[in-house]
Amino acid sequence: MxxxxxxxxxxxxxxxxxxxxxxxxxxxxxxxxxxxxxxxxxxxxxxxxxxxxxxxxxxxxxxxxxxxxxxxxxxxxxxxxxxxxxxxxxxxxxxPFQANTLILWLAPAALLLAGGAALALRMRRGRVETAPLTEEEKAAVDALLAEEDRRA
The missing domain is CATH 1.10.8.640 (Cytochrome C biogenesis protein)
Known part of the structure; x- marks a missing residue:
């Protein structure tokens, strides 16, 4: 064996x-x-x-x-x-690294940078402050939750 x-x-x-x-x-x-x-x-x-x-x-x-x-x-x-x-x-x-093969050498780095920039923009947009709920909106949410509790 x-x-x-x-x-x-x-x-x-x-x-x-x-x-x-x-x-x-x-x-x-x-x-x-x-x-x-x-x-x-x-x-x-x-x-x-x-x-x-x-x-x-x-x-x-x-x-x-x-x-x-x-x-x-x-x-x-x-x-x-x-x-x-x-x-x-x-x-x-x-x-070889020359003018006609430039894209082969630089494309991976460019894609990595573009992906990082897109991720940074996405994260920035996710931090947007939202206004607190008004009293009417709170009452509507409470009503929806109460109705959900009754169904369960």
Whole structure:
């Protein structure tokens, strides 16, 4: 039973990566660099996964392309530049901070500030002083309550 639990824990801890054995490089250092770069690139089919995690054909092609560029001697930055030149900044899981991605970076903070301002306004409106009941209004309330008591 303990051995089964140990195996289950090992399987749960293993990363679910889509890299196929045929894609892997013989050089462990180059393979590690390829894995790091693959974690930074978005699968254009899945869109919410890195190419390292995706089983899509395009992700496979991009993983192979990353490895080809590394074997050719490109630096990590050159590989990323090469792929973003071909597919645009959208292929990056962490887009750069520039004019065309400004909304991606600033929208969360703007929404948080707008929500805080709306909450503050709502709380302010809730503190409005109300005038006390007139004698006629008190009598009407008492009558309603007395009628409710008679029904119960």
């Amino acid at each position: 303990k051995a089964l639990l140990a195996v289950l824990f090992l399987l749960a801890a293993a990363p679910a990566l889509a890299v196929e054995p045929g894609e892997r490089l013989d050089d462990p250092a180059l393979e590690a660099r390829a894995r790091e770069i693959s974690q930074e690139l978005r699968c254009l089919v899945c869109q919410n996964q890195s190419i390292d995690d995706s089983n899509a054909d395009l992700a496979h092609d991009l993983r192979v392309l990353v490895r080809e560029r590394l074997v050719a001697g490109d630096t990590d930055a050159e590989v990323l530049d090469y792929i973003t030149d071909r597919y645009g900044d959208y292929v990056l899981l962490r887009p």
